[in-house]
Amino acid sequence: MGNALEIFCYVSGEKVRPYVPEELRFEVFRFLHNLSQPVAPFPPSDGFTFLLTCIDRYTRWLQVIPLSDTSAEAVPKSFIAN
Helix, strand or coil, X not given: CCCCCCCEEECXXXXXXXXXXXXXXXXXXXXXXXXXXXXXXXXXXCCECEEEEEECCCCCCEEEEEECCCCCCHHHHHHHHC
16 A cells, blocks of 8 residues: 555434545545535425535536525535534
8 A cells, every 4th residue: 555544433423424634625626626516496395495416526426415495504504424
């Protein structure tokens, strides 16, 4: 194995999820920039009116997350929760 890669996980909550150390956050942000974006309002469904679309560049996997609003606080929370 050429390069060692450490993956950090947040395990204190209900879901195990990746944790990004502060020194790597800018690089992760640059990678994710333009891969995720909210899509225009739709008719309400269970309180959701927006969709967050996320695309993995490597596998081309598409993930869609329903959003109730597109605020700077709500979008990352929904991304991490899903």
